[in-house]
Amino acid sequence: MSGDENYPAxxxxxxxxxxxxxxxxxxxxxxxxxxxxxxxxxxxxFALCNYPALLTTGILRLEELQDSPIEDYPADVRRxxxxxxxxxxxxxxxxxxxTNGEEEDIIHVGELMGKGASGARGxxxxxxxxxxxxxxxxxxxxxxxxxxxxxxxxxxxxxxxTGALLCPAGLDWSNAETKQSLKSGETAVRxxxxxxxxxxxxxxDPEDPWTGLLRSEILIFISSFFQQGFKHIxxxxxxxxxxxxxxxxxxxxLHGMKSVxxxxxxxxxxxxxxxxxSSSVFSRTDTVTDSENFYHSILDLLEDPDESQEVVDLMTxxxxxxxxxFHNRIFPNSSSSQRCISQNSVLSKIREKRAVLRVGTAxxxx
Numbered sequence: 001m002s003g004d005e006n007y008p009a010x011x012x013x014x015x016x017x018x019x020x021x022x023x024x025x026x027x028x029x030x031x032x033x034x035x036x037x038x039x040x041x042x043x044x045x046f047a048l049c050n051y052p053a054l055l056t057t058g059i060l061r062l063e064e065l066q067d068s069p070i071e072d073y074p075a076d077v078r079r080x081x082x083x084x085x086x087x088x089x090x091x092x093x094x095x096x097x098x099t100n101g102e103e104e105d106i107i108h109v110g111e112l113m114g115k116g117a118s119g120a121r122g123x124x125x126x127x128x129x130x131x132x133x134x135x136x137x138x139x140x141x142x143x144x145x146x147x148x149x150x151x152x153x154x155x156x157x158x159x160x161x162t163g164a165l166l167c168p169a170g171l172d173w174s175n176a177e178t179k180q181s182l183k184s185g186e187t188a189v190r191x192x193x194x195x196x197x198x199x200x201x202x203x204x205d206p207e208d209p210w211t212g213l214l215r216s217e218i219l220i221f222i223s224s225f226f227q228q229g230f231k232h233i234x235x236x237x238x239x240x241x242x243x244x245x246x247x248x249x250x251x252x253x254l255h256g257m258k259s260v261x262x263x264x265x266x267x268x269x270x271x272x273x274x275x276x277x278s279s280s281v282f283s284r285t286d287t288v289t290d291s292e293n294f295y296h297s298i299l300d301l302l303e304d305p306d307e308s309q310e311v312v313d314l315m316t317x318x319x320x321x322x323x324x325x326f327h328n329r330i331f332p333n334s335s336s337s338q339r340c341i342s343q344n345s346v347l348s349k350i351r352e353k354r355a356v357l358r359v360g361t362a363x364x365x366x
C-alpha cells in the first residue's frame with residue numbers, strides 16, 4: 001500500500017480534519033523511535049491515519065473533555081479519540097511532550113509516526129505481493145494458469161483462483177454469468193462486500209454470517225509447512241520459512257505484542273485482499289479495490305458493542321493452539337454512521353440478524 005495518497009499536514013491554525021482516513025505516503029527509512037512506533041501502531045491499532053491531524057485534534061479535544069464527557073460525542077469522534085488515547089498511552093512520555101510542546105512539535109511528531117505507518121504498509125504490500133502466491137495452492141502443486149510475482153494485472157477476477165477468493169460472500173463464483181459480471185466490472189464490488197477468503201474453508205453461511213469469519217486458511221494456515229499472513233507481517237521478513245532462533249526478534253516481539261488485535265486482523269485482511277487484487281497501486285480514492293472502506297467496515301464490526309460476544313469468541317479463537325501453530329514465535333509473553341452498507345453484504349446480514357435477536361429479546365420471544 002505504498003502508493004496511497006497523502007493528506008497535508010495539520011494546518012498552523014490547528015484546523016480539525018478527519019484523522020482516521022488515510023495517511024502520509026512517504027516511506028520510512030529511519031530508526032527514529034517515533035517512526036518505529038508508527039510502524040507498529042499502524043499495523044496493530046489503526047492503519048489509515050493522518051497522524052498530524054490525529055494528534056492536533058486529540059490535544060484540542062482533551063481540553064473540551066474537561067467540560068463534557070466523550071460519551072456526548074458522535075461515534076466517529078469517539079473512535080478517533082480512542083485511537084488518539086491508545087497512541088499516546090502506548091508511547092511513554094508522549095502525552096506530556098504534546099501537551100507541553102509547541103504546535104510545530106505536535107505536527108513533527110505526527111509526521112514521524114505517519115512516516116513509519118506508511119513505510120510499514122509499503123513494506124508489507126511489497127512482501128505479500130509475491131508471497132501470497134505461495135498460499136493459493138498446496139505446496140508442490142502448480143498454479144494454473146501461473147501468476148506473475150511482479151505484475152498483478154492477471155490477478156483479481158481475471159484469474160480462477162484469486163477470483164474465487166475475492167468473490168463477495170453470497171455470490172456464486174461457479175456461476176458463469178456472475179463470474180463474467182465480476183470480471184468485466186459490470187458488478188462493482190464495494191469494500192463492505194466481504195470476500196470469501198475471510199471465511200474458514202472459504203464457506204459462507206448467510207443464515208449465520210459469523211461462522212468462520214476471519215478464521216480462514218489464508219489468514220492463518222494450520223500447518224507446520226505453511227506460514228501465513230500474520231507471520232509475514234509481525235515477524236521480520238528474513239525469519240519467514242526459517243526455524244526460530246533464540247537471537248531473532250520479530251516486529252511483534254520488539255513491541256511486546258502478546259496477542260492478535262482487532263486492528264491487526266483488519267490490517268492483515270486488507271493487505272491480503274489487496275495482494276489478491278489486480279490493482280498495482282493502493283490509493284484511498286481507488287473505487288475498484290475500495291480498500292479504505294473495506295478496512296473500516298471490518299473495524300466497524302469488531303468494535304460494535306452489540307457484537308461483543310462474537311468478537312470475544314473470535315479473539316479467543318486466535319489465541320488457541322489450533323489457530324496459532326506459531327503463536328509462541330510471534331507473541332512472546334471512519335465514521336460508520338456515514339457509510340451506507342451494501343445490500344446483501346456480510347456486514348448487512350450480521351446487522352439484520354442482530355436486529356432480529358434484539359427485537360426477540362425485547363418482546364420475550366426466541
